[in-house]
Amino acid sequence: MKRLVFIGCIGVLTFSCMSDIDMPPKTYAEFAELHGLSSSLLLLSSSSSVGVSSSSEEVEASSSSEELSSSSSEEESSSSSEILSSSSVEPSSSSEEASSSSIEASSSSVTLSSSSVKLAKCGDRPEEFDQDLYECGANEIIYLKNAVTYDGEAYLAVLIGDQTWMARNLNYNANGSKCQSNCTTYGRMYNWATAMALSADCNANTCTNQIQFPHRGICPEGWHIPSDADWNLLFTVSGGTSTGGYKLKAKSGWNDYESKSGNGTNDYGFSALPGGSIGTNDLPYDVGNFGNWWSASEYNNSNAYRLSIGYHSENANWYFSGKTTLFAIRCLQNQ
Numbered sequence: 001m002k003r004l005v006f007i008g009c010i011g012v013l014t015f016s017c018m019s020d021i022d023m024p025p026k027t028y029a030e031f032a033e034l035h036g037l038s039s040s041l042l043l044l045s046s047s048s049s050v051g052v053s054s055s056s057e058e059v060e061a062s063s064s065s066e067e068l069s070s071s072s073s074e075e076e077s078s079s080s081s082e083i084l085s086s087s088s089v090e091p092s093s094s095s096e097e098a099s100s101s102s103i104e105a106s107s108s109s110v111t112l113s114s115s116s117v118k119l120a121k122c123g124d125r126p127e128e129f130d131q132d133l134y135e136c137g138a139n140e141i142i143y144l145k146n147a148v149t150y151d152g153e154a155y156l157a158v159l160i161g162d163q164t165w166m167a168r169n170l171n172y173n174a175n176g177s178k179c180q181s182n183c184t185t186y187g188r189m190y191n192w193a194t195a196m197a198l199s200a201d202c203n204a205n206t207c208t209n210q211i212q213f214p215h216r217g218i219c220p221e222g223w224h225i226p227s228d229a230d231w232n233l234l235f236t237v238s239g240g241t242s243t244g245g246y247k248l249k250a251k252s253g254w255n256d257y258e259s260k261s262g263n264g265t266n267d268y269g270f271s272a273l274p275g276g277s278i279g280t281n282d283l284p285y286d287v288g289n290f291g292n293w294w295s296a297s298e299y300n301n302s303n304a305y306r307l308s309i310g311y312h313s314e315n316a317n318w319y320f321s322g323k324t325t326l327f328a329i330r331c332l333q334n335q
Helices: 028-035 074-086 096-115 228-237 241-248
Strands: 134-136 142-144 148-150 153-155 157-160 163-166 290-298 303-310 316-322
Touching (some): 228 290, 241 316
Antiparallel strands (some): 134 142, 157 163
């Protein structure tokens, strides 16, 4: 392997080291003899250091004198070069120090970014959440710290597993939406095309090619109409469809069934209420008995999926219904 050596000079003599030297001379006398130099013109200082360049086979020595630190050594230069090489960094010989400094700063910023996320848990809940975004409330319900403001309404939101759901039904006054007896309690109700912010033709025709996942619909920016997959993930966290309805129902507001309370435990703050539905004849149905929520998923041309929770059961059930029927909307935050 060829090694290239440059030697600090004192005086005004300028010389260059040829790249075709296979082995460097071991003594100054050999060097002087090799290049025809007088031994009185060059002084080899003990404080001079030997620099090794891995990226070039030609080194030019300046005629001006250089002072190199006595603490610098060939071994340290070689070690520094190896570290930079192993990091896949190839700085020029004049900017190795700056490059090394920038690498250290970058590494430090990543560590700070990682450590700035303050994770916490809420009681016995398994979720870990960012304390800057969420907070642990009463009954171990994890709330989004900042309420979501939309169309003049403020909506609390809750973390359930990895999903963040609005804690009440949407009450956005879209064209064609209607209310049951109480808009504030149950929110407004929408036909499927209105909820999805699609043309009214989509109530009678399939519009699968217009559905995005996530599909915003009439939800605020950053939120969407839940798909079947979104709803199913919710029930996976809440114990499955056989008990999920009971755990998601509010603790009050549901009618009794055969002398047994229809209320739930509201374990996660979802606060499902029995808003029923509104038929195409504008008549309300099942208020107090059933809660129904549209899915973004179609069944066929004129039907789409809806989730239903009833007062008579702990279950949550999937049905498909005519798209022109009016059901509630519960918005889910994008991930």
